[in-house]
Amino acid sequence: MTHHPKSDIPRLHEAYSACFRIGAAVNPSTLTTQADLFRHHFNSLTAENEMKFEKLQPASGQYTFEAADRLIDFATANGMAVRGHTLVWHNQTPDWMFAHADGTPVDRDTLLARMQAHIATVVSRYKGIVHAWDVVNEAVSDKEGEFLRPSQWLEIAGEDFIAKAFEYAHAADPNALLFYNDYNESVPEKREKIFALVQSLREKGVPIHGVGLQAHWNLEEPSIDDIRAAIERYASLGVRLHITELDLSVFRFADRRTDLTAPTEELLAKQADRYAQIFRLFKASSAHIESVTFWGAADDYTWLDHFPVHGRKNWPFLFDEKHRPKRSFWDVLEEAPPSAIAGPG
Numbered sequence: 001m002t003h004h005p006k007s008d009i010p011r012l013h014e015a016y017s018a019c020f021r022i023g024a025a026v027n028p029s030t031l032t033t034q035a036d037l038f039r040h041h042f043n044s045l046t047a048e049n050e051m052k053f054e055k056l057q058p059a060s061g062q063y064t065f066e067a068a069d070r071l072i073d074f075a076t077a078n079g080m081a082v083r084g085h086t087l088v089w090h091n092q093t094p095d096w097m098f099a100h101a102d103g104t105p106v107d108r109d110t111l112l113a114r115m116q117a118h119i120a121t122v123v124s125r126y127k128g129i130v131h132a133w134d135v136v137n138e139a140v141s142d143k144e145g146e147f148l149r150p151s152q153w154l155e156i157a158g159e160d161f162i163a164k165a166f167e168y169a170h171a172a173d174p175n176a177l178l179f180y181n182d183y184n185e186s187v188p189e190k191r192e193k194i195f196a197l198v199q200s201l202r203e204k205g206v207p208i209h210g211v212g213l214q215a216h217w218n219l220e221e222p223s224i225d226d227i228r229a230a231i232e233r234y235a236s237l238g239v240r241l242h243i244t245e246l247d248l249s250v251f252r253f254a255d256r257r258t259d260l261t262a263p264t265e266e267l268l269a270k271q272a273d274r275y276a277q278i279f280r281l282f283k284a285s286s287a288h289i290e291s292v293t294f295w296g297a298a299d300d301y302t303w304l305d306h307f308p309v310h311g312r313k314n315w316p317f318l319f320d321e322k323h324r325p326k327r328s329f330w331d332v333l334e335e336a337p338p339s340a341i342a343g344p345g
């Protein structure tokens with residue numbers, strides 16, 4: 001069923017148009033069920049899954065673009081920007097990429113040639129439409145004392161697989177903005193590793209233009225101070241910042257409770273407070289932040305319904321399961337800058 005947002009509800013993207021774009025991740029199902037919500041409140045879209053490696057090239061040389069093209073058509077028909085997600089990642093990448101037909105592992109040159117072919121094909125197809133790409137996703141380790149995450153990319157190609165991905169993407173579309181994207185981006189130890197990675201890429205002249213802060217946060221963590229410190233630290237590199245996958249889980253990551261069938265009033269009030277504080281900070285940092293994308297749009301569908309506790313529902317967005325604005329929405333709207341069309345006062 002499609003719900004129709006009341007047309008008198010202010011448009012979120014218009015309220016923040018002086019600061020940054022407001023985006024949402026979509027999938028083939030929500031592109032239908034949440035279409036009205038996207039058109040009303042959002043001016044940027046990202047494919048939740050449909051531009052990942054396994055979806056675009058499930059078998060060697062066999063590209064499947066239909067679902068991604070549908071998203072592109074919807075976005076362009078509605079005058080929305082599109083962020084591309086994601087070219088190189090350790091997850092949702094098919095095994096064929098790393099092996100010959102007989103199962104033996106490929107060497108570095110073969111892997112880089114396959115990477116180049118994929119990036120050139122995908123980035124060229126959406127050249128001039130996808131204005132920003134998450135080129136490399138989640139290459140930094142969460143573990144203390146470990147810099148890069150162990151992966152087949154790292155193991156076979158060595159650590160300059162990261163630089164190569166950016167070079168190939170830049171060659172395919174010199175006008176696209178290229179991002180390194182990661183989660184736990186506001187945790188001080190990981191923040192410093194991401195900072196060091198991006199700084200070293202910049203020093204080597206690698207074409208990287210920004211850091212994507214995934215922003216999978218919850219009602220307690222990270223602290224506003226840690227988020228502010230991360231924004232300032234990344235901005236000090238002279239790169240653009242995009243908030244790429246924002247959601248506010250009502251559960252802390254380690255919380256495994258499964259008793260809730262609906263969010264309590266207390267959780268909803270806390271979520272609204274947190275969203276307001278976060279958007280106040282984003283607005284104050286809007287010289288650096290160009291885009292704020294939610295990893296979904298309304299509480300009827302979120303990847304957090306399955307992760308990290310299987311089958312547990314979550315309610316992380318500004319709109320409820322029926323697409324009605326939550327208190328979080330009104331409090332975020334309240335933080336928006338004074339309207340450009342309103343008179344002095």
Ligand code: HAH
Nearest residue numbers: 048049085137183184214216245303
């Ligand atoms: C993200 N990983 C991915 O970038 C995105 O492509 C996917 O759809 C969902 C989330 C985040 C993540 C996390 O927050 C914790 C552990 C692993 C991965």
